[in-house]
Amino acid sequence: MSATLTVKGLKAGVGEKEILHGIDLVINPGETHVFMGPNGAGKSTLGNAIMGHPAYEVTEGSIQYGDLDLLEETADKRAKAGLFMTFQNPIEVPGITVANFMRNAIEMRTGERVKLWNFRKKVKEIANILTIPEDYADRDLNVGFSGGEKKKAEILQLLILDPDLAILDETDSGLDVDAVRVVSKGIQEFQKKEGKSLFIITHNAAILEALDVTHTHILVDGKIVKSGGKELIDEIFTEGFEKYIEAEKAE
């Protein structure tokens, strides 16, 4: 069931270093939020804190998903509640195929057995939509995948695992034009479905063009300095972050 993500006064960091200095954010079902900002602003930290990366320590504030206090839950429990995150650098796991991994993940999340035949059919269908070869799913998880293939595999997982709230952490970085198209297509497919929420971190305009963006946030130095609609994206791509960085420095 889709739920509302509510982040209040969130301070978080790695080790002694505080990176997020108080973030407030609400993502309702069906909304797509885009996060932009210079490198080091804390975009990935925010995504990781929401997903529950153990290296990121939350020192203040709260993260709720519906009634669930996410800070009390480990990453797997958050995934079971409906969250998902794509990685900038997906990990290679030899010995388990993409298909078996996804099947395992669904079974562990739902506690129900996935019928092999139906599952294969679904993988095939989605692989076709994404125009990625079917044998993809039979290769070991991310092993020997090129950067682009890894990102495509993340999108394949997004569509197969079918979460309610997906955090996409620079799923488009370092991709060629074709791969960007595939990734963008996958995100659109996900967005089409009822009640799905997206948290997108990107520097890439092309990926956003075809998406229905409801909110845009600009992060500078661990704070959301400006929030708006899709028009804010156009502003950033023409004018850059400079004026927000300057304003932040001036404070």
Add this chain to the structure above:
Amino acid sequence: MAKEKTFVEDVQRDLYDFRDEEIDFYRVDTGLTKDIVLQISEEKNDPEWMRDFRLKCLDIFNHSKMPPWGPSIDGLNLDNIVTYVKPKTGMAGKWEDVPEDIKNTFERLGIPEAERKSLAGVGAQYDSELVYHNIRAEVAAQGVIYTDIESALHGPYGDMIKDHFMKLVKPTEHPFAALHGAVWSGGSFVYVPPGVDVEIPLQSYFRLNAPGAGQFEHTLIIVDDRAKLHFIEGCSAPKYSVANLHAGCVEIFVGDDAKMRYSTIENWSKNMYNLNTKRVTVGKNSAMEWVSGSFGSHTSYLYPMTILRGDNSKMDYTGITFAGAGQELDTGMKVNHIGKHTTSSVNTRSICKDGGISNTRTSVVIAPNADESKSIVGCTSLMLDSKSRSDTIPAIDVRNQNSDVGHEAKIGKISDEAVFYLMSRGISEEDARAMIVSGFAESVSKELPLEYAVEMNNLIRLEMVGAIG
């Protein structure tokens, strides 16, 4: 997920840990004396040469020194070890004829079921003696011999055994080879005649039930020219608080243009000293493959050795070792390239956790006349915590100018990032770690017969449970 059925049914530790009562079993006294050796020899109705050989071995043992290297075996006191325990039964050719409790043991280990499904023959040893040996009629009809050594000694293959027995592993080699020669009991004899392809595997299973006992089975395999064989060895024992000793010996003779594969999955209990010696000599154009999984035992010394005697012969070794709390597993392999154009390829994986120690010792020797030979050795270790220890100890001795030798060692840990990645997909931390470890072991498990691969994965899962939290 539904559990797949394995030969060794569901892997619960209690599966291996159940013990049978010993009723009216014949045991020799503890320790090692001439009288005990003679008593064993008499009990087994040895031919005279074998009795003399045993006494010679005892003499060698009494004059030998423990190796100055390797894990400590101070906890092993031979004065407390019973070298021979004979269950109160003869060897049966049908499971119905095996006494109920012993049969149940092997039923629980899944051996009769495996035999029905996918094996050409089975030998089952309980303590010091074989309690069951059988070979499929159609395989026997091809002239394949698969039996216990004791009865073969008195049959038409008696001379063949005499010509090969401990000729490859000599009793002078190390104290436990000498000890083995003195008190060996049980094991299997396999002979595959020229040109015969034994398409489905033979399997011997060794079960040591008696506390404070030693198991000294001897496996002698002769694969004649152009023949093919896959032999599987399985071992387990229940856990006792006293030390048990396993000092088996495997000798394999592979002729020309032949192929042999030897697979082992060993899950001795953690009070076992596993001091085992395995060796093969390989003829020209022949191939030897070792697949070895070492999970159990308190302390292991295990380095299967291959002598690539014939030109163009080759060897592949794939091994995995998993050392947990209180275990020190010293495993590896040796290969001697004697023939020209011989090749060897070695892939070992070792995993250690909870303070377990896993050493990988390898030795590659290329003889002066082994022209244009090649050897590649890869050792990879995975340490699951910083209490554990893993060492790779390679020795390479190349005596000509035109051979090619490579050695690569890698050591790693499970990264938090990898665990988080899997957890972000809804997989629990425990399962995520088990998944990564299974993946690490996969290059070995895929070489194992399916049922053993499943068993190995279950063993890994079992070892991983409780690794955290």
